Amino acid sequence: MSESADDPEIFWVSPDLRGVLPLDERFHVSHSLAKFIRKRPFDIRFNHDFPGVMRACAEETAVRPETWINETIHQLYGELHRWGHAHSVEAYEGDELVGGLYGVSLGSAFFGESMFSRRTNASKVCLVALVEHLRAKGFTLLDTQFTTDHLKTFGAIDIPKDDYLVLLEEAMTSPHLDF
Secondary structure (H helix, E strand, O other), rough: OOOOOOOOOOOOOOOOOEEOOOOOOOOOOOOHHHHHHHHOEEHHHOOOOOOHHHHHHHHHOOOOOOOOOOHHHHHHHHHHHHHHOEEEEEEOOOOOOEEEEEEEEOEEEEEEEEEEEEOHHHHHHHHHHHHHHHHHHHEEEEEEOOOOHHHHOOEEEEEEEEHHHHHHHHHHHHHOOOO
């Protein structure tokens, strides 16, 4: 992370309680969101515009007046994407990118980094698409680093660092899964 977009430094975060989204039946989609998704309101794409998703995640909004995504992070995640480890899930209305998320896959783990939404439910639809994709590919861990009220509606939980490290080791010693 970085303190702000203008801060060239980056630092690692290792919270005592780690946020994860269970990939099993504990992952929860509300009835209203499931109904919304069934209408197919967005065209969902994977890795179509990774840089665009990162830029959108870093945009200032009324809810988020500043960002932790600086130029160093843009460059490093761009490299991870070129190497096949950083990925994006995107929601489009026509040709317009209206929501998305990005993260990193290693072993059988996916580490969610950030998400954005320019339309109601766009980032939520991307998150549901991500979970479906990870399940289909056999991933075992979806790391959110922290939980938020938004992620808790999907079943995100905090787990102690020691328990998280066990899950992480299992995911990292698994064969690398193609995203």
